Amino acid sequence: MAQAERYAFVVENFDHHSSMNWRYQFFYYLDTKEIEMYDIKNKRTFLKRCPYDSIERDMLYIGAKIVVYSRQLTIVDFADTFTRNRLQKKTERTCAMIKPDAFLNAGKIVNAIVRSNLRINQLRMCKLTQQEAAQFYAVHSERPFYPKLVDFMSSGPILAIEIVGEDAIAKWRSLLGPTNSETARAERPDSIRAKFGTDNTMNAAHGSDSDETATTELDFFFGSGRVGQCANLSDCTLCIIKPSALVAGYQGLAIDQILQNFNVTAMELFRLDRANAGEFFEVYKGVVPEYNSMVDELISGDFIAIEISESGGNPVSALREFCGPADPEIARVLRPKSLRAQFGVNKVQNAIHCTDLPEDGELESNYFFNILIS
Numbered sequence: 476m477a478q479a480e481r482y483a484f485v486v487e488n489f490d491h492h493s494s495m496n497w498r499y500q501f502f503y504y505l506d507t508k509e510i511e512m513y514d515i516k517n518k519r520t521f522l523k524r525c526p527y528d529s530i531e532r533d534m535l536y537i538g539a540k541i542v543v544y545s546r547q548l549t550i551v552d553f554a555d556t557f558t559r560n561r562l563q564k565k566t567e568r569t570c571a572m573i574k575p576d577a578f579l580n581a582g583k584i585v586n587a588i589v590r591s592n593l594r595i596n597q598l599r600m601c602k603l604t605q606q607e608a609a610q611f612y613a614v615h616s617e618r619p620f621y622p623k624l625v626d627f628m629s630s631g632p633i634l635a636i637e638i639v640g641e642d643a644i645a646k647w648r649s650l651l652g653p654t655n656s657e658t659a660r661a662e663r664p665d666s667i668r669a670k671f672g673t674d675n676t677m678n679a680a681h682g683s684d685s686d687e688t689a690t691t692e693l694d695f696f697f698g699s700g701r702v703g704q705c706a707n708l709s710d711c712t713l714c715i716i717k718p719s720a721l722v723a724g725y726q727g728l729a730i731d732q733i734l735q736n737f738n739v740t741a742m743e744l745f746r747l748d749r750a751n752a753g754e755f756f757e758v759y760k761g762v763v764p765e766y767n768s769m770v771d772e773l774i775s776g777d778f779i780a781i782e783i784s785e786s787g788g789n790p791v792s793a794l795r796e797f798c799g800p801a802d803p804e805i806a807r808v809l810r811p812k813s814l815r816a817q818f819g820v821n822k823v824q825n826a827i828h829c830t831d832l833p834e835d836g837e838l839e840s841n842y843f844f845n846i847l848i849s
């Protein structure tokens with residue numbers, strides 16, 4: 476007899492009494508809509524195969540939550556190759572670029588990416604020369620709008636982003652909306668080009684149109700060539716949106732507030748190892764009791780470094796003011812609108828690092844935008 480087709484998943488159930496995550500294999504029989512569960516730890520059947528009409532096959536995907544006899548189960552993995560081959564969607568990479576007309580809205584656009592369950596794997600602010608812009612859009616070199624497009628793309632800063640996720644190319648292009656911003660406003664008023672674009676050429680953002688162009692474009696921005704280098708490295712201060720704030724999904728909101736209030740001259744996503752993070756925080760060693768935890772926090776994941784410039788002023792103290800007291804609990808009382816009050820958790824996971832001493836602004840910016848990248 477042919478075996479009935481069934482999906483197999485690993486599911487987790489959080490038990491509040493024991494504060495433990497219990498793992499089961501969960502089987503779903505496609506023809507009969509029956510389910511079955513197997514207790515992985517105790518190696519025994521947990522729920523005998525039985526009909527369970529309220530679960531449909533399209534409710535079953537990684538990350539989905541299903542309820543079985545009042546237990547909430549989270550699907551965390553596929554449990555066999557049959558299921559994996561049938562259901563695993565293709566993870567894609569795409570190259571997004573926020574164009575000069577929408578650069579000041581980059582934080583809002585980053586927020587839209589994060590909210591759409593797409594992952595930002597790399598991010599770099601650039602200022603393209605005419606030649607670099609011409610190279611990026613070389614496929615359009617015979618089109619009548621090409622000179623205007625090249626002028627526009629080299630007219631101000633842009634933000635290049637590598638987006639990774641299921642169906643990322645189509646998803647991002649759908650978020651963008653139609654090429655012409657006017658058409659976008661008429662047909663897709665919620666789209667990024669409708670909200671932030673200007674016209675046919677100045678249309679807020681770009682997205683790769685295939686796997687092949689994504690590879691070429693990502694290499695253009697994130698390959699070793701480092702096109703469009705833009706950091707000032709003087710009259711500046713450094714701001715870091717820390718890993719825990721990225722995990723919490725606050726990067727877009729934080730970037731937006733920074734862009735609305737400061738002259739941002741460089742921005743890039745980094746990951747550091749312990750040696751580099753220790754070196755960067757060296758001045759706090761033996762001075763601040765949280766030194767080790769600060770290093771642990773910085774190496775725990777991706778973070779975004781931002782250079783802010785102001786000639787003739789005091790960018791270091793202006794940014795410190797804007798970030799608020801180092802301890803978010805205190806910040807929430809004294810400076811509720813400050814970045815740390817809004818996005819920080821505790822003294823270590825306080826969302827933002829900012830340069831402390833006026834003379835360190837240039838040093839810290841040089842550390843990221845000169846030393847580390849060369």
Ligand code: ATP
Nearest residue numbers: 615620624653654675676677678680681682683684
């Ligand atoms: P992008 O490649 O920037 O993501 P797209 O794929 O929607 O946009 P393309 O046809 O590849 O559109 O055009 C590249 C860019 O050239 C457009 O984003 C826009 O800035 C500009 N452009 C395209 N068509 C026109 C046009 N008819 N007039 C003026 N500018 C145009």
Ligand code: MG
Nearest residue numbers: 681682683684
């Ligand atoms: Mg295109």
